[in-house]
Amino acid sequence: MSKPLVIIGAGGHAKVLMDILSRQGRKVIAYAAPEQATYNTMFTQLSWLRRDKEILKYSTDEIQLVNAIGSMPYQLLRSKLFDMFKQHGYEFASIVCESALISPSVKLGEGVQILSRAVINADTTIAANCIINTGTIIEHDCQIGRHNHCAPSATLCGGVTTADFVHVGTGANIIEQLSIGEGSIIGAGTTITQHVEKNTIVYSAKNHLKKRE
Amino acid sequence: MSKPLVIIGAGGHAKVLMDILSRQGRKVIAYAAPEQATYNTMFTQLSWLRRDKEILKYSTDEIQLVNAIGSMPYQLLRSKLFDMFKQHGYEFASIVCESALISPSVKLGEGVQILSRAVINADTTIAANCIINTGTIIEHDCQIGRHNHCAPSATLCGGVTTADFVHVGTGANIIEQLSIGEGSIIGAGTTITQHVEKNTIVYSAKNHLKKRE
Amino acid sequence: MSKPLVIIGAGGHAKVLMDILSRQGRKVIAYAAPEQATYNTMFTQLSWLRRDKEILKYSTDEIQLVNAIGSMPYQLLRSKLFDMFKQHGYEFASIVCESALISPSVKLGEGVQILSRAVINADTTIAANCIINTGTIIEHDCQIGRHNHCAPSATLCGGVTTADFVHVGTGANIIEQLSIGEGSIIGAGTTITQHVEKNTIVYSAKNHLKKRE
Numbered sequence: 001m002s003k004p005l006v007i008i009g010a011g012g013h014a015k016v017l018m019d020i021l022s023r024q025g026r027k028v029i030a031y032a033a034p035e036q037a038t039y040n041t042m043f044t045q046l047s048w049l050r051r052d053k054e055i056l057k058y059s060t061d062e063i064q065l066v067n068a069i070g071s072m073p074y075q076l077l078r079s080k081l082f083d084m085f086k087q088h089g090y091e092f093a094s095i096v097c098e099s100a101l102i103s104p105s106v107k108l109g110e111g112v113q114i115l116s117r118a119v120i121n122a123d124t125t126i127a128a129n130c131i132i133n134t135g136t137i138i139e140h141d142c143q144i145g146r147h148n149h150c151a152p153s154a155t156l157c158g159g160v161t162t163a164d165f166v167h168v169g170t171g172a173n174i175i176e177q178l179s180i181g182e183g184s185i186i187g188a189g190t191t192i193t194q195h196v197e198k199n200t201i202v203y204s205a206k207n208h209l210k211k212r213e
Numbered sequence: 214m215s216k217p218l219v220i221i222g223a224g225g226h227a228k229v230l231m232d233i234l235s236r237q238g239r240k241v242i243a244y245a246a247p248e249q250a251t252y253n254t255m256f257t258q259l260s261w262l263r264r265d266k267e268i269l270k271y272s273t274d275e276i277q278l279v280n281a282i283g284s285m286p287y288q289l290l291r292s293k294l295f296d297m298f299k300q301h302g303y304e305f306a307s308i309v310c311e312s313a314l315i316s317p318s319v320k321l322g323e324g325v326q327i328l329s330r331a332v333i334n335a336d337t338t339i340a341a342n343c344i345i346n347t348g349t350i351i352e353h354d355c356q357i358g359r360h361n362h363c364a365p366s367a368t369l370c371g372g373v374t375t376a377d378f379v380h381v382g383t384g385a386n387i388i389e390q391l392s393i394g395e396g397s398i399i400g401a402g403t404t405i406t407q408h409v410e411k412n413t414i415v416y417s418a419k420n421h422l423k424k425r426e
Numbered sequence: 427m428s429k430p431l432v433i434i435g436a437g438g439h440a441k442v443l444m445d446i447l448s449r450q451g452r453k454v455i456a457y458a459a460p461e462q463a464t465y466n467t468m469f470t471q472l473s474w475l476r477r478d479k480e481i482l483k484y485s486t487d488e489i490q491l492v493n494a495i496g497s498m499p500y501q502l503l504r505s506k507l508f509d510m511f512k513q514h515g516y517e518f519a520s521i522v523c524e525s526a527l528i529s530p531s532v533k534l535g536e537g538v539q540i541l542s543r544a545v546i547n548a549d550t551t552i553a554a555n556c557i558i559n560t561g562t563i564i565e566h567d568c569q570i571g572r573h574n575h576c577a578p579s580a581t582l583c584g585g586v587t588t589a590d591f592v593h594v595g596t597g598a599n600i601i602e603q604l605s606i607g608e609g610s611i612i613g614a615g616t617t618i619t620q621h622v623e624k625n626t627i628v629y630s631a632k633n634h635l636k637k638r639e
Contacts, residue, residue, distance in 0.1 A: 012566040012584040015548035019529045040531075040549070070584075072602075074425075099527055101312055101329050103232045105253075116527050116545050117563075119329050119347050122228035123253070134545050135563045135581070137330075137348045137365050140225040152563050153581040153599065155348070155366040155384050157401075158225040158283075171581050171599035171617060173366065173384035173402045176285075183425060188583075189599045189617025190420055191384060191402025199425040205418035205631035207616055212500075212609060212625040287638075314525055314542050316445045318466075332542050332560050335441035336466070350543075350561045350578050353438040368561070368579040368597050370614075371438040371496075386579065386597035386615045389498075396638060403633055404597060404615025412638040418631035 002064070004029045005093055006055055007046075008081055009068035010037035013131075016115060017068050018042045020097045029063070030055075052081065060089040067092055067111055071131050071149035073167045073185045073201075079147040082111060082129045092129070100132075109146065127164070151188065163198065215277070217242045218306055219268055220259075221294055222281035223250035226344075229328060230281050231255045233310045242276070243268075265294065273302040280305055280324055284344050284362035286380045286398045286414075292360040295324060295342045305342070313345075322359065340377070349381075364401065376411065428490070430455045431519055432481055433472075434507055435494035436463035439557075442541060443494050444468040446523045455489070456481075478507065486515040493518055493537055497557050497575035499593045499611045499627075505573040508537060508555045518555070526558075535572065553590070577614065589624065 005026060007014055010033035021028055022042065030047035032055055037043035049055060055065070065085055069078040082092065092111030096102065100118040109128035114120065118132045121140040126132065130144055134152040138144065142156050145164040150156065153171045161179040168174065169188035180186065181198030190204045218239060220227055223246035234241055235255065243260035245268055250256035262268060268278070278298055282291040295305065305324030309315065313331040322341035327333065331345045334353040339345065343357055347365040351357065355369050358377040363369065366384045374392040381387065382401035393399065394411030403417045431452060433440055436459035447454055448468065456473035458481055463469035475481060481491070491511055495504040508518065518537030522528065526544040535554035540546065544558045547566040552558065556570055560578040564570065568582050571590040576582065579597045587605040594600065595614035606612065607624030616630045 012548070015531075015566050016529075019531075019548055042531075042548075103229075105228075105232075105255075116547075117330065117543065121329075121347065122225070122232055122255075134547065134565065135348070135561070139347065139365060140228050152565060152583065153366070153579070157365065157383055170583055170601060171384070171597070175383060175401050185425070187617075188601050188619065189402075189615075191400075191417070192420070193401065196422075201423050201425055202420050204420050204617070207618070207628050207630050209622075210627050212611070212627055316442075318441075318445075318468075330543065334542075334560065335438070335445055335468075348561075352560065352578060353441050366579070370578065370596055384597070388596060388614050398638070402615075404613075404630070405633070406614065409635075414636050414638055415633050417633050 002026060002093070004063055005066050006049070006058060006063050007031045007066040007068045008052060008055070008085075009033060009070070010035075010040075010043050011068075011070060013070035014068035015040060015042065016134075017066060017095060017113065020095055020115070021066070024098065026093075028066070030058075031068075055085070055090075056088065060091070064091050064093040065111075066095065067113075067129060071147075071167065073169075076165075079129060079165065082147070103140075115152075121158075145182070154186075215239060215306070217276055218279050219262070219271060219276050220244045220279040220281045221265060221268070221298075222246060222283070223248075223253070223256050224281075224283060226283035227281035228253060228255065229347075230279060230308060230326065233308055233328070234279070237311065239306075241279070243271075244281075268298070268303075269301065273304070276303075277306040278303050278324075279308065280326075280342060284360075284380065286382075289378075292342060292378065295360070316353075328365075334371075358395070367399075428452060428519070430489055431492050432475070432484060432489050433457045433492040433494045434478060434481070434511075435459060435496070436461075436466075436469050437494075437496060439496035440494035441466060441468065442560075443492060443521060443539065446521055446541070447492070450524065452519075454492070456484075457494075481511070481516075482514065486517070490517050490519040491537075492521065493539075493555060497573075497593065499595075502591075505555060505591065508573070529566075547584075571608070580612075 005028045032049040096114045100114045102120045103122040107125045124142040126144045127146040130148045136150045137155045139158040141159045143161040150168045151170040154168045157176040159177040163182035165183045167185045173191040180196045184200045187203030218241045245262040309327045313327045315333045316335040320338045337355040339357045340359040343361040349363045352371040354372045356374040363381045364383040367381045370389040372390040376395035378396045380398045386404040393409045397413045400416030431454045458475040522540045526540045528546045529548040533551045550568040552570045553572040556574045562576045563581045565584040567585045569587040576594045577596040580594045583602040585603040589608035591609045593611045599617040606622045609625045613629030
C-alpha cells in the first residue's frame with residue numbers, strides 16, 4: 001500500500017530511521033548522499049544517488065521521501081531540502097516507531113519522525129518535518145511548530161507551544177504552558193521556566209571540574 | 214468485574230487518564246467539572262456533573278472515583294478531594310498504564326496513578342493518591358509518601374524516601390538513599406544530592422540567554 | 427540451552443536483575459553475599475554462598491555468573507570481581523531486559539547488563555561488564571568502554587566515546603561526538619558539552635534552597 005521510499009542522507013540519523021523502517025518492513029529503494037555508504041549493510045543494498053537532484057528521476061507518484069538529514073542547531077539543510085522537494089511535488093513519509101506511544105487525538109504533520117520510546121499525549125499537534133527523537137516526552141495540549149527538533153530525552157510539559165525552527169536540546173525540560181519563539185535554541189540539559197522569545201539561545205550554568213585523587 | 218468510574222476533573226491530566234482508561238476498556242460514566250468539556254469527544258459521551266458534590270448521588274458501592282485533578286506545586290485541591298470523598302466512603306481506582314513496568318514486589322496505595330512508560334523497580338512502595346507521571350523512573354527500595362507527584366521524566370534512584378505532599382518536578386533527579394521532607398518541592402530539572410528538609414523548595418541555577426546572530 | 431546462573435550480590439541492583447531474570451524464565455541457583463538475604467523471597471529460594479570464593483566449587487562449564495554488584499563512583503569492587511572470576515575461567519551472562527530496544531547492529535561485550543527501557547541505537551558498541559541502567563538512552567555510533575555504568579535516565583547522543591571505568595550519573599546528558607576519559611565521573615544531572623579528560627569529576631552548579639511560606 002505505501003510507496004517505496006527514497007531516503008535523503010546516510011549518516012547517524014539515517015541509520016536510526018533505517019532500523020525503524022526495516023522493523024516495519026517498509027521498502028527503501030535508494031539513498032541520496034555525497035559519499036557512498038559502504039560501511040553499513042543497511043545502505044549497501046540500496047541504489048546510491050550521489051546528488052540530491054538525482055531524486056528527480058523518480059516521479060512524484062512513484063515514491064515517498066524520507067528526510068534523514070539530522071537537525072542540529074544553526075543548521076537549515078534539513079528544512080531547505082524539505083521545502084525544495086515539496087515544491088517539486090514530492091511527498092514525505094511520516095515515520096512513527098512502533099515503540100512510541102501516541103494518543104489517538106494527536107495530529108502529525110507531513111514527514112514527522114517519531115523515534116523510539118517517544119510519548120505524545122492527548123490533543124498535541126506536531127507540524128511538518130519535525131523530529132521527535134528517542135525517548136522525548138511531549139505532554140497533552142502542546143503545539144509544536146514546523147521544522148522543530150526535540151532531541152533525545154527532552155520533556156515538554158502540558159500546553160507548551162513552540163514556533164517554527166525550534167531546537168529543544170537533549171534532556172532539556174520545558175514546564176507547563178510556556179511558549180518558545182521562532183528559531184530559538186534550548187540548550188541540552190536546560191530547564192525552561194519562562195517564555196522564550198524568538199531567536200534566543202538559552203543555556204544553563206557552566207560545569208565544575210576537579211581531578212580525582 | 215471493576216466498577217464503573219466517575220472522573221473528577223476534565224483538564225489535561227484528565228485527558229491523559231482517559232486515554233489510558235479507554236485503551237484498557239474501562240467504563241467511565243460521568244465527569245465532574247465546573248465547566249462542560251465540550252471540546253473533547255472523550256468527555257462529551259459522559260454525564261456531566263457540574264459540582265463535585267453531585268457525585269454523592271452515586272452510592273459508594275456502585276462506582277469508583279478517579280482523581281483527575283492535576284497536581285501542581287502549592288496546590289492542595291487534589292489531596293483535599295481525595296480525603297473528602299474517602300470520608301464519604303468512596304473508593305479511588307488505581308490506574309496503571311499497561312506501558313508502565315512495575316516489579317511484582319512493588320506495593321501501590323489506593324488511587325495511585327502510574328502513567329505511560331513509568332518504571333518502578335523492586336521493593337518500592339507508593340502511598341495513596343500519588344501521580345507517577347509519564348516516563349518517571351523510581352528505582353528499587355524507594356518509599357514514596359501520600360499525595361506525591363513525580364512529574365514527567367523524574368528519576369528517583371534506589372532507596373529514596375519521600376514524605377507526604379512532595380512534588381518532584383519534571384526531569385528532576387534524586388540520587389541514592391536520600392530523603393525528601395513533607396511538603397517539599399523539587400524544581401523541574403533539579404538534581405538532588407543531599408537530604409531535603411520539610412517544606413523546602415529546591416531549584417537550580419538560573420539560565421543564561423543570548424540572541425542568535 | 428543457557429546454563430544455570432550464580433548471582434554475585436543480593437542488594438538493590440541484584441533485585442532489579444532478579445526481576446528481569448525471573449520474567450525471562452532463566453534459572454538462578456545460588457547467590458553469593460556476606461549476609462543472608464532473608465528479606466526477599468527472590469533470594470530465599472536460592473543456595474546461599476557466604477563468600478565469593480565458594481563460587482569456585484562450581485565448574486566453569488556448569489554455570490554462568492551474574493555480576494550484581496552495583497557500580498557506584500569511586501568503587502572498584504564490581505570490576506575486580508569480574509576480572510578475578512574471568513581469570514578463573516568463568517563466563518559472565520549478558521542480561522538484556524526484554525523491554526530494552528537495541529539496534530541489530532549494536533555489539534555487546536561479555537556480561538553487559540541492559541536494564542528496563544534502555545535504548546541503544548545503530549552501530550554502538552558496549553564493552554564488557556557495563557551496566558546500562560533503567561531508561562538510559564545511548565544513541566547511534568557510540569563506543570562505550572569496559573566497566574562503565576550509565577546510571578538511570580542518562581542520555582548519550584550520537585558518536586559519544588567513553589573510555590574504561592567511566593560513570594555517567596543519573597539523568598546526565600552527553601552531547602554529540604564527545605569523548606570521556608578513563609575513570610571520569612559525570613555527576614548526576616550534569617550536561618557535558620566538551621570533551622572530558624581522564625580521572626576528571628564533572629558536576630554542575632549548586633542548588634538553591636528556600637523555605638515554603
